[in-house]
Amino acid sequence: MRVVHFIRNYADERGLPQPAAPRGVDNVPTVYLTSDTTKTNLHQQYQTSCTEAGSRVIEITAFKEIGRMCLPHIRIAGPRDDVCAKCETLRRGVMDAVTEEEKLTATDSFRNHILLAQKVKMFDT
Structure with a gap:
């Protein structure tokens, strides 16, 4: 749950929400993180916040898997997606x-x- 809350909060603060969900998807609009964001950097920030809070840190592979399974609508934008x-x-x-x-x-x-x-x-x- 900490991973889901961390990624969701990060996306709420820095994400670029799309106005509507893509066709055929559960009516959840995609939220793009900027293309300079990487999963490794996101995991490092998660590690830092867990260390400061005194919480257990999970490895990057589990972090990526949880993000992919629980928050499929939060994505890192590719260079072509990251435009206004x-x-x-x-x-x-x-x-x-x-x-x-x-x-x-x-x-x-x-x-x-x-x-x-x-x-x-x-x-x-």
């Missing part, structure tokens, strides 16, 4: 542009958005 809705819209705009001018305008908008997002991310860390 505006990124996706701007990327589609580049793909859908017909003329050279439309392509350049869409590409500039997309580039400016990415640069702004990088500045915000650097400021947050």
Whole structure:
């Protein structure tokens, strides 16, 4: 139960919940952890919290298995999943542009958005 609570709390604090569940899944929306999160780093944070609380620590294989079985809707985002809705819209705009001018305008908008997002991310860390 400690593992489930730890992962759930971590996802509540840092996860990116999706607005709706994928088709054919138990109506539980997926929560993506950022792509720079790894299961090993997550387990290390779990170990630290258990050590501080004086609780027993389980090994990483059991940690991964519990997460996979009990919390299948919490996933680590791949590089293509870890984008905001505006990124996706701007990327589609580049793909859908017909003329050279439309392509350049869409590409500039997309580039400016990415640069702004990088500045915000650097400021947050």
